[in-house]
Amino acid sequence: MSRIRERFKVLTGRGEKALVAYITGGYPSLEVAGQMVLGLAECGADIIEIGVPFSDPIADGPVIQTASYQALQGGVTVAGILEMVQRVRQQSSIPLVLMSYYNPILQMGLQEFCYQAARSGVDGLIVPELPREESLPLLQAAEQAAIDVVPLVAPTSNRERIAAICARARGFVYCVSVTGITGEREEINTDLASLTDTIRKCTDLPLVIGFGVGNANTARNLAPLCDGVVVGSALMRLIIGDSFDRAGELVREIKSAINRQ
Amino acid sequence: MSIYSIHALPDERGYFGDYGGRFVPETLMPSLLELEAFYARLKSDESFQEELNYYLNDYVGRPSPLYFASRLTASLGGARIYLKREDLNHTGSHKINNTLGQGLLAKRMGKRRIIAETGAGQHGVATATAAALLEFDCEIYMGEEDILRQGLNVKRMELLGAKVNPVYSGGRTLKDAMNEAIRDWVTNVDSTYYLLGSVGGPHPYPMMVRDFQSIIGRETRQQIIEAEGRLPDYIVACVGGGSNAMGIFYPFLNDGGVKLIGVEAAGRGLQSDKHAATLNCGRPGTLHGSYSLVLQNGEGQIQNAYSIAAGLDYPGVGPEHSYLLKSGRVTYTTAHDDDALEAFYQLSRVEGIIPALESAHALAEVIRLAPALSREAVMVVNLSGRGDKDVDSV
Numbered sequence: 239m240s241r242i243r244e245r246f247k248v249l250t251g252r253g254e255k256a257l258v259a260y261i262t263g264g265y266p267s268l269e270v271a272g273q274m275v276l277g278l279a280e281c282g283a284d285i286i287e288i289g290v291p292f293s294d295p296i297a298d299g300p301v302i303q304t305a306s307y308q309a310l311q312g313g314v315t316v317a318g319i320l321e322m323v324q325r326v327r328q329q330s331s332i333p334l335v336l337m338s339y340y341n342p343i344l345q346m347g348l349q350e351f352c353y354q355a356a357r358s359g360v361d362g363l364i365v366p367e368l369p370r371e372e373s374l375p376l377l378q379a380a381e382q383a384a385i386d387v388v389p390l391v392a393p394t395s396n397r398e399r400i401a402a403i404c405a406r407a408r409g410f411v412y413c414v415s416v417t418g419i420t421g422e423r424e425e426i427n428t429d430l431a432s433l434t435d436t437i438r439k440c441t442d443l444p445l446v447i448g449f450g451v452g453n454a455n456t457a458r459n460l461a462p463l464c465d466g467v468v469v470g471s472a473l474m475r476l477i478i479g480d481s482f483d484r485a486g487e488l489v490r491e492i493k494s495a496i497n498r499q
Numbered sequence: 500m501s502i503y504s505i506h507a508l509p510d511e512r513g514y515f516g517d518y519g520g521r522f523v524p525e526t527l528m529p530s531l532l533e534l535e536a537f538y539a540r541l542k543s544d545e546s547f548q549e550e551l552n553y554y555l556n557d558y559v560g561r562p563s564p565l566y567f568a569s570r571l572t573a574s575l576g577g578a579r580i581y582l583k584r585e586d587l588n589h590t591g592s593h594k595i596n597n598t599l600g601q602g603l604l605a606k607r608m609g610k611r612r613i614i615a616e617t618g619a620g621q622h623g624v625a626t627a628t629a630a631a632l633l634e635f636d637c638e639i640y641m642g643e644e645d646i647l648r649q650g651l652n653v654k655r656m657e658l659l660g661a662k663v664n665p666v667y668s669g670g671r672t673l674k675d676a677m678n679e680a681i682r683d684w685v686t687n688v689d690s691t692y693y694l695l696g697s698v699g700g701p702h703p704y705p706m707m708v709r710d711f712q713s714i715i716g717r718e719t720r721q722q723i724i725e726a727e728g729r730l731p732d733y734i735v736a737c738v739g740g741g742s743n744a745m746g747i748f749y750p751f752l753n754d755g756g757v758k759l760i761g762v763e764a765a766g767r768g769l770q771s772d773k774h775a776a777t778l779n780c781g782r783p784g785t786l787h788g789s790y791s792l793v794l795q796n797g798e799g800q801i802q803n804a805y806s807i808a809a810g811l812d813y814p815g816v817g818p819e820h821s822y823l824l825k826s827g828r829v830t831y832t833t834a835h836d837d838d839a840l841e842a843f844y845q846l847s848r849v850e851g852i853i854p855a856l857e858s859a860h861a862l863a864e865v866i867r868l869a870p871a872l873s874r875e876a877v878m879v880v881n882l883s884g885r886g887d888k889d890v891d892s893v
Contacts, residue, residue, distance in 0.1 A: 292799075292800065293669065293800040293801045293802075294669070294674065294678050294786065294787075294801050295678075296524075296678050296681045296682060296685075296787070297524050297682075297685070299682075303668060307668070307669075310800060315798055316798060316799075339785075340522055340785045341784045341785045341786065341793070341795065341799040341800075341801070342798060342799035342800070343799070344783075344784055344785060344799060345782075345784060345795070345797065345798065345799030346799070366524055367522050367523055367524050367785075367788075368522060369521060369522075369523060369524075369525050369528045370525075371512065371520075371521055371528070372520055372521060372522055389525075390524065390525045391525060392524065392525040392526035392528075393526070394525075394526050394527075394528075394529045394530065394688060394689075395525055395528075395529065396529060399525075399528070399529065403525070414524075414525070414526060417526050417685060417686060417687075417688050417689070418526075418682075418685055418686035419682050419685060419686060
């Protein structure tokens with residue numbers, strides 16, 4: 239069983255929900271990012287999503303754009319991120335999911351990328367602009383390397399699409415809470431109950447909600463609908479502001495909010 | 500194979516051979532599929548074609564003339580040179596052909612808001628124009644660098660009622676404007692129509708924009724037969740994203756005797772990193788929704804392009820061009836900033852026509868080629884836009 243499935247099994251056994259914490263790989267440096275992965279795990283994060291910086295992050299809001307840009311200016315490479323993952327993996331068994339746009343994966347080669355990622359200790363992969371129509375080559379490469387490709391389902395996805403997406407899903411299903419890009423939001427107006435209900439009917443995999451989850455309150459409201467939430471931009475905003483302690487606190491707050499259901 | 504079994508392209512997945520496809524967030528996929536189906540119906544809808552033709556004739560001023568440039572021909576002393584005068588269209592470039600087509604489509608889809616990216620501002624102006632005419636709310640994304648060098652077009656867009664949103668990320672040019680337009684689109688996908696200006700982006704855009712622009716080639720074909728009694732030997736067009744080139748090339752793809760030449764911006768030289776010669780120097784990759792040639796580093800990070808012509812300053816290119824390069828049907832050359840500038844001045848003085856700096860790249864190739872050709876050879880160059888917007892940057 240993959241580390242991701244195993245983690246969800248343990249959480250389910252304890253009656254807990256998963257907190258997926260996103261950080262941009264290589265921001266402010268690979269070394270600090272590696273320490274943050276371990277630190278956030280200690281604060282209660284259950285899965286860490288590590289963003290591979292890309293020059294043109296069309297699915298990301300201003301906060302992650304800034305972090306990605308700075309990381310690239312600092313010379314971060316895919317190989318560097320995988321080395322960081324390897325160092326983290328020696329000290330922790332927390333599930334690690336890479337979030338990468340498709341082109342950096344393509345340029346390394348799908349098989350090579352999946353092989354290297356798996357060897358470094360990566361468990362899953364999220365590619366935000368790879369819809370199911372284009373995903374078969376990556377799914378095949380990832381399956382060979384035993385990496386879970388976690389698909390995104392959006393508020394605009396109809397039932398037919400959701401069924402097709404879920405049929406090829408591994409690890410968990412990432413339910414995008416709003417039409418839009420990553421970033422904190424005051425409120426989430428999507429009819430998530432109906433969307434998550436449709437996803438549940440299509441798969442037994444854990445369902446995680448992301449995009450727009452920036453505080454304990456939002457997370458608490460979403461928790462009954464899902465098996466976990468992703469917090470990204472809110473964390474990165476604190477990290478960019480050098481508030482590392484506050485980032486740790488935010489993880490604790492959200493973890494405690496989603497568990498108290 | 501006959502090249503236009505190519506006329507059957509793209510395939511049902513939106514591919515031209517290896518290139519094309521749809522690399523967008525799931526949020527946009529249902530909307531793209533809807534657009535594809537809607538466009539397929541409109542293509543054979545006579546009332547839509549009639550409506551579009553009405554606007555193209557009475558509003559844009561089509562057909563645009565195919566002008567025999569006798570003085571340029573005489574001064575170069577070789578091939579007979581014809582200019583396809585897209586610069587005479589309303590708004591001053593070929594971009595209006597596409598924005599009216601997509602604008603009328605968006606209207607029938609019931610959209611109320613349109614957004615677009617722009618580099619030189621020509622597509623932005625053409626979009627803002629269609630928006631004013633067809634009663635859409637309109638927002639245009641434009642890199643700050645381009646806003647500085649194409650101030651006239653910013654003013655025009657604002658006069659037409661559009662909101663121009665400056666983009667400060669990356670190199671602050673067309674690539675970055677397109678990122679921001681896509682972010683707006685994914686956020687407002689229900690209410691908003693993304694009016695893409697080039698033959699790039701996810702399927703069905705490359706096909707749709709090509710179809711709307713191919714009016715250029717269809718007219719050229721008829722006009723050159725009337726003027727010369729035969730097809731031309733060469734057709735030359737500049738290539739940034741590639742819409743004017745695709746528009747004039749497309750109806751000639753099956754005419755093996757017609758040499759098709761696309762001209763990319765070599766900027767300050769292909770050996771420098773200051774150019775926009777994607778087809779000459781790029782490698783396959785994904786950018787802005789399609790798989791095509793891309794200027795990128797070994798890590799798959801997209802490079803900032805450069806050209807004196809803001810409309811060519813883009814590190815990607817439409818997937819059908821990548822296909823036509825690979826198939827060998829089209830030859831893609833380059834022209835430096837300086838060559839384009841020289842052509843800009845030359846056409847202004849010899850013919851009394853100030854070309855857009857983008858189109859001046861195609862002219863530079865003509866100036867290079869024509870003297871060595873026989874006086875019976877016939878060349879057509881797509882004069883895709885006029886140069887008023889560039890008077891402050893030359």
